[in-house]
Amino acid sequence: MPQAQTATDLSSTIAAELPYLRRYARALTGTQARGDGYAAATLEALIADREAFDVSLAPRVALFKVFHTIWSTSGGAIEEPAEDIDPLERVAQQRLADLTPHTREAVLLSALEGFGTPEISAVMNVSEAEADNLVRIGEEEVKSRLTGRILIIEDEPIIAMDIRSIVTAMDHACVGIARTRDEAVRMYAENEVDLVLADIQLADGSSGIDAAHDILSVNSATPIIFITAFPERLLTGERPEPTFLISKPFKEEQVRAAVSQALFFSSTARMS
Incomplete structure (x- = not known):
């Protein structure tokens, strides 16, 4: 028993x-x-x-x-990417293959899953020094020379300003901050956007998920990072699932890492 x-x-x-x-x-x-x-x-x-x-x-x-x-x-x-996969998945697969061996695992464990060096060491069965080195090399390869135009969908002014300060400090341009689904769709239509950072619950009761669907219906290759206190609600096994989720409350390094990787994987990102 x-x-x-x-x-x-x-x-x-x-x-x-x-x-x-x-x-x-x-x-x-x-x-x-x-x-x-x-x-x-x-x-x-x-x-x-x-x-x-x-x-x-x-x-x-x-x-x-x-x-x-x-x-x-x-x-x-x-x-080799299949012919029928999502455009972002194709780009991600091709660019991940170009990274130094094993750095993609270390970077994703660090940035996507929030593991520290001791945990990455245990997962990958390498020394902590090697784990730390793999993360460092991978992060440099991912974020080196990429800049992008970012749309923020967030109804809390303080959080929105915090996110904007983080991305602008990384030399990205913030094209606007939308508080509702309609504002987000309008701002996306009026600007060239390389990346969207989207909260789930918006000011007028509308949804950042619905705004994302509207945006993806215009351009399915636009990478979207969701910000939510309940990431498991977006990881249901149904398609499509977001690759990048930032859990609230978030840390600056989580935003920086997710933005860098999303732009690295995006076919719309520009080289500076």
Whole structure:
């Protein structure tokens, strides 16, 4: 009986962390289909050997470590993009393949998942010094010389000003701050926009998700970073899922990293 209870607890733990593993796997492989394939392989490995889940680690770290065992065994190769994949996924896949080996994993673990050096070291099974070096190299490759025009969709003035100060300090241009869905669509139509930072709940009760859908209907290659206190609500397994989510309350480095990576992966970003 205790063993059955342990199995149930492990299943619940994994279920809580699975949306984040799927998000990471999608960003790493460049497609939702391949990412989900690796996530499924991770679950199959845990079913076959529950001891692979290192209970001495935090649950998410332990789950990602199992994933990386499979990823490294398969060679971590990014295949030629399929003809029918989303435009942003195609660009992401091609540009990730150009990064120094293993830096894409380290950068995504750091910026997308918020892991620190000790956690990245555990997940990737490398020393902390090597993990730190991989993150540093990857961040330099991702953010070096990219500038973009950014639209902010945020109804809280203080938060909006905070985001604008962060992106302008990175030498990006803020083309406007929209407080509602209609304002966002209008500003997008009136400006050249390389990237959108979108809150979920807006001033008039409208949704940043709906604004994003309107924008993507005009240009499906526009990268959108969602800002939300409930990221798991956008990671449901349905298409499309956002690659970049910033959880509230956010830290400046999270915004900086997400913006740099989104522009790096975007076909609309300009080289300075």
